[in-house]
Amino acid sequence: MIPKIDSDIGILAYTTNSSGCGGTIRKQKEDFNVSELITEKAHSKICSESGFAVYKLQKNGIDTTHALGEIFRKCGIRLKSLGLKDASAITEQFVFTTYKTNKHFEVNESKYNLKKVGFTDKVLSKKEMIGNHFRIKIDGASNELAKFNEFDKILNFYGYQRFGSRRPVTHLIGRSLIQKDFAGAVDLLLSFTSEYDRDENTKLRELMADKSKYSEALKIVPKGMDLEKIALKEMIDHGDPVKTLRALPLSIRRFFVQSYQSYIFNQTLSMSLDAGEELFFPQPDDVCYNKSGELGKFENDPLQRLSVPFVGYSYYKKTRFHYYIEKILRDEGITHQDFFSKEIQEISSEGGFRNSSIKCDDYKVKDNVVSFSLSRGSFATIVLREIIKPENPLTSGF
Known part of the structure; x- marks a missing residue:
């Protein structure tokens, strides 16, 4: 059974056969260690x-x-x-x-x-x-942890933190930006509530849903909500959603669109898996990354890795994944050309490719601690999701 938050972010399947070891991560911050790897x-x-x-x-x-x-x-x-x-x-x-x-x-x-x-x-x-090297303690794991050996069968989904974890909203804001619903994007940033969020946050967001209460909300917005503070000030000053969005840091504006692309990518992998597509080994005519990270056509080289389109305005259609992507875009009510924004040009994204599966190196287990290395852009939480199979990812520390 897939947890609801997984389906909220486009992840509709597990790809390993293990029953899961259960347990919790991040009981303390010291339990989750990440070190960057450079060449x-x-x-x-x-x-x-x-x-x-x-x-x-x-x-x-x-x-x-x-x-x-x-x-x-x-x-x-x-x-x-x-x-x-x-x-x-x-x-x-x-x-x-x-x-x-x-x-x-x-x-x-x-x-x-x-x-x-x-x-x-x-x-x-x-x-x-x-990439990154991870060392993570799983509190309360069963002895299934030591038996897990399917780390070469994990799809390269984008993880929970890409979407806001307890408040999975970043892709929804991105969707509004791509649909040119700029007022809707500001509303989502300020007032979207989530069943997974804390009660005090939900009450504040309910207050921010009322435009006449923006000044009242601004006085009580906590330090951690710096984006909301910027948006409230801008909306109070001039009420222009495009100017408000442009007052946010450029990296954040682009991140919202990237999150929406990530949601579409997760859905593409889920739908392709469900349809029986081979997602772990490239096939003739596939687009692949080679061992040097260069993109090219399938050459029957065992070091090549299958890549799947990441939708943008220059989206490459000639892959076996086009059917699934087109269906997702139709259901979303957009086309790939919508990723070019005339109104806020700096959020435009041409798209690209991403590995379909995770390459997990140096995997080790000692007691309840797992360690492994992942290439750049892959999420440790997606590996842990397959190992733990949590009933509720958020209460399990994800």
Whole structure:
């Protein structure tokens, strides 16, 4: 039986046969550890005495965006990251300047610290991040945990945090943006309620559903709702939803659209699996990634990995997945061309491809702790979902 929140985000199946070990993750933040992995070539570049400064950011209880924002406000250093790490874990990642310098800072705060690594001659690029290593404790797991050996049979779904976890709304906001319902997007951001959310949050969102109460709501919006605070101020000032959306950080505007694309991708995998498509091994005429991460046509190379279209305005139709994607888009009431936005051009997305299955390396189990490495963009929670088979993912720490 698939939990309701899974179907809310487009995940309609399990792909492994294990009965699940049960248990809970993230009982404490120390139970969930993530370390970023970069290429050996990138490591070897970090050595010079000046250039672009590289740091290790270690954090606990704060996401990457907020940590880097605080560092900029307190120290005046603007840093970029190769990837985003959420707040519900202890994480370690590389961050760097995009300007040359010979200075280095060290920062120690309760939720994060910044340590000097070195300098590079060229700015690190996202291509140099190859993935993440995870070490996760599963409290209360049965001995089914030690028996799990199907980590090569897991589809590459987007995980719960992509959609907002307790409040799966990011893809719904993205859908409104693509449908050009900008007022609806603002309403969803402020007032969408979820059965999984906390009661106090739900009461506040019910207040924000009434436009005449925006000023009242602004006075009591908690610190964590910074996007809502921006939206309320803008709507009070001028009531223009497009201006309001454009006042949000660019990365967030784009993230909403990416979340909607992720929802369509999850549905594509679910529908293709249900129809009996081969999703773990490429077939003739498929589009594949090779061992170097380059996209190309099927060549009967065992190191090639099947990729599935990620819809955007330049969506490639000539794959066996076109039938399913077209049906999903029809049901959603959109076309792939809607991913080009004339009104808010910066959220436009051409689309691309994504691996159909997860490549899980160095998988180990010791007592109730699992460790493994995943390539960039794959979600540990999707691996854990197959191992644990939780009845309620959110109460199980997902």
